[in-house]
Amino acid sequence: MTTGQQEAPRVSGASSPVMSVIWRLIALAFIDAIAIVFAYSFWSGGLALAAVVLLVVTAAINVVFLVPGLYPLRWISPGVFLLMLMVVYPVMFTVYAAFTNYSAQHILSKQQVVERFERQFYTPEDQASLTWRAFRSPADEFLIWLEDPTGRQLIGDPQRGVIPADDYDAEFGQIDQADGLPTRIDDYVKLSRIESFRHLTALSRLDIRDEAAQLRIVSLDRAELGIQRYTYDPARDVLTDHLTDTEYESRRGFFVAEDGLRAPGPGFVDVIGPDNFLRVVHDHRIRDAFFGLFVWNFAFAFLSVAFTFALGLALALVFNDQRLPLKGIFRTLAIIPYTIPGFISILVWAGLLNPTFGPINAFLQEFFGISPPWFADGTLAKSAVLMVNLWLGYPYMLIVTLGALQSIPGDLYEAAEIDGANVFQRFKTITLPLLLVAVAPLLIGAFAFNFNNFAIIELLTAGGPANPNAVTPAGQTDILISYSYRLAFASGRGQDYAFAAAISVFIFAIVAMITLVNFRISRRLENMI
């Protein structure tokens, strides 16, 4: 489709100086070295997918910069590099998440959940709760002085374990009258209760054992000799509860005993296969609502683009006129909607449109005697959504078209004017077609953006007004994404991210299909590519 307009430059020819090649090799070597360091970090941080993406992209960059035939790709590679990591990788992550059980109950990794279990201790019945006091050496080592309710005194030593104080072989300092403890043991100095505070984190990590039991400091005053309750065997993938002698197997993000009971604690993220996708297909709330949502969603996205583009274009034509007075000021005022964060504008609009208190209805009531119930009536709510979206979106179109208008050669107009074409003919035959060539991809992009414009629906109408007597809880301004995310986030047991991810994949399939069809039917686009 493309040939003709431009002859592709020959990708060969004069040899480059040796220096250029050497520089290139050194640069590539740097990049590779750094990529490997980062990939290793990703890998060890549990982001295997990101590591693979990074390495593949880096390898591709190497090839591109070493194979002369790929010269044109060199220009693209810096951008593609960023795009792959910051856009493509998150997409891959979402797709992966759709095959897991990632949700409110399954947030932690298996390792984290195992650690949580292994942190639990039980105290055998014959073990009493102990009081403790710490001694600290100049080298920041610690001894723990322990006393049980019967007055038996022990010393906990990370090297030697827990030993009765009388048997502990060391030089004890003076006995302090206040608490009956020595002021120091060897060069370990007693810490007051207040001083202990500062060292609590270090103290809580001391590994002091007495056979099977481990010394655990549970509060500023109390310590216990506890026994680790759970152990995990990675080889068998089994978690054992030593208190009840139960074995739990890992099953779909939980540790489950033979009788089906779960080990008490959170679940973990696990790959569960295509279940989330099946849920999307089988959920009647999605199936029954789909058609209605889709029609409005399509109309919403299409009309949003049409309106914003029309207004943006009209304004660009106006502001492009050199004779317009104060055009700098007007242009700036016109882009102001774009400078305010969208979420605040939407909330302000919700207030402006309030039928009872909003100034818009006050104005309409005053001059026209009407007071449209903006958010209670489906059609009006849809108009309100479109109008607010117009307000939010036209400055973007204005800036883009203002720029694109500059690309239209003035001579064309000259010729047309000489041929006697009037303003509208010139617009129809020159401005619009040439402009569309430049902005068509943006229009497609804007369509896709609005197709998934969750924020405006959620903040302005939250999908409302509700459909009375409907089979599904879809509201009248709900679009696919706002509706289905609400389903996923208010599901029975809280947020279900994996379900939302599966929905995302479905919606992506729909939008991508529409877009591809757009590309195909648009001859203009075919030509420009």
Place this chain on the structure above:
Amino acid sequence: MKLSIQLGALLVAFAMLFAACQPGAAPTPQPPADTPAPVDTPAQTPPAAETPPAEETPPAEETPPAEETPPGEETPEPSPSPAPGAEAGTLTIWAAGETADALTDIGATFTEQYDVPVQVYELGFGDIRDQLLLRGPAGEGPDIIVGAHDWLGQLTAAGVVEPLDLGAKEDQFAQVGVDAFTYDGTLYGMPYGSEAIALYYNRDLVPEPPATWDELKETARQLQEDGTVEQGYCLQKGDPYHSYPILTGHGGYIFGPDPETGAYNPDDVGLDSPGGLAYGNELNDLVAEGLLRDNVDYSACITMMTEGRAAFWMTGPWALNDFRTSGVNYGVAPIPMMEEQPRPFVGVQGMMVSSFAPNMLLAQSFLTEFIATDEGMDALYEADPRLPVWLPLAERVEDPDTAAFTESASHGDPMPAIPEMSAVWEHWTTAINLVFEQAQDPDEAFEAAAERIRETIAQP
């Protein structure tokens, strides 16, 4: 973790990404077609050999404890550039709004007395919960968060908060506070303040607060008919929280009690119980009669109340500041009696320890030893005057507004913390909106809402 690599490899690399497109400023003919095959391999470059230490340094949490504590004896000052998450040795707290300011001051005192640096970060209220779920497991979270008790369902299900033992001090907290932070029989947080809605009224329009709901409606009707006010009694649309006392006052409920434990039972949804339907019809009648209006939201209510355009409104202590600054002559009274004792939702604020806190024991001790004291609780109350749950403080506070809220809260139900609640809010809101819009018969609207809540809860 200060590391150096030779030759500024990174800077060069990024520069090269650009430069490689334009190698050298000299007018070099492009492209180099007959470049010799590459002989260089990345592993031979010096920077690669130098960089590996970068990943070998383990994250702070894994280093042996002995190295954590600063080797120097006296290094009490907080680290100059605060790290995002908590670090061993520095107590890190996430809090919202004024509470964050108060905790910064409290933390400074703590640092002074105990030589432990405290770092307080201010986050948006809802962000605290959302970001704990993301940052906590990633090792970027805090030691302590300040939040609401009804997050517990979600936080415990995810496994990001740690049980807390208040020890002997538990007796000094109001029971409702301790109960609210108890989930599945385990205490997960230390409460410090609670809140519940009560009745605000305009003293200039209504000298004495109404004792019963009928009395309130009658007064509202009168004032509205006189044209004295725009709206006698304010209740915003789409706000289940604020209409809950009317639900309970008419005998309705959200979740019935579990027969065994008395906790909320998600299998017993009561929006379409006889009491629930009575509540729906009550709202419907009020709207039909013109006492309640569609389009009135929270902002509208606060504007009308503070400008004397409305006489009654039920809301919580958070609105006190607006009432006080507006200068309107207001009063606060308990919610008037309905067919049954109306019970508002009680929300309790408290502090929880993250399961990923590097300083877990320190955090727990900080709460039980330092915050759970008269001084700590006083400071929190001053910054964020919620109804105190620290009993010694509650006895001392004599503010009449606080007394009314406390009275109201004493009848309240703790806001359900179970995750199933998220299914309730949406459909309950929808039903209320349909009634406010007079778009559906109240019985049908609330039956449909209850049905959908059951359907959502039954989801896999």
Place this chain on the structure above:
Amino acid sequence: MASRSGKVKRVRRPELGLRARRRISILFKVLVAIATAIFALIPVAFVITAALNPLNTITAASLLPTRITFEHFETIFSSPSHPWPTWILNSATVAGITAVVVTALCALAAYSFSRFRFRGRRAGLISLVIIQLFPNMLAMVALFLLLQAVGQAMPTSAVVPVLGEIELPRLGLNSLGGLILIYSGGALGFNTWLMKAYFDTVPYDLDESALVDGASHTQVFRMVVLPLVRPILAVIGILTFIGTYSDFLIARIMLSSPENYTVAVGMSLFITGQFTQRWGVFAAAAVISALPIVITFLILQRQLIGGLAQGGVKG
């Protein structure tokens, strides 16, 4: 209306009523401009009202609050825990660098897509659009973890032969550098398209004659093409700057310490309260934070129409 340059004016032909028609057309355009300004400013006016209203609401029914107060502005500038000037500076830094990076990378890519014919070009262009269509709700989580890993691998300083030890920019979590990486990656797709379409309008003959004269592609790009596409560089710079400046969804997740916050994150502190939404302070902050963008646009917009002078060259 399409008379857009001196050139068109020159071909004025003796036609009856032409001047009158021009005058009507200008009058019409002024009216459109005024109407748009009103449409654009109505909500803004209410934000300003809310900023001056002692009540913390955003839906006051009248434009004129019953009492005017500057307390919200005072709150903003008196609170030590809310360093607004720093936040605004952070936002401007992030948005500025992102705009430069995006414009540069897009220009490089667009040159290639516009000037070369290679295999995969069409597929590449289409995938550039398609990939942006993904409703990326879990992207935050992925990006968060990615930045964390980047931050852990990133050294804090480097030793350069001549300069000695230098500080490296931080790229991980809670750093402006990391945020710039994310924004830059996200803004590339559509902007490359926009840029490429504009590049296509620069006639290839110009390149060709330069190439024949022995210029490299680098030189053609720098000396022939870039000067002619200045308006689109400005468009993409401005769009990226504004879009990045006002984002808070991503920044809120990635930044965690107040000295690194951007303005939008700072603002969100005031309205994400449970019931205590401080709309007044929020609105005041919105007014202040919008000012830099408005000023930037006032300055930069000349570039938008800068290509006009070169219209003749292009034809």
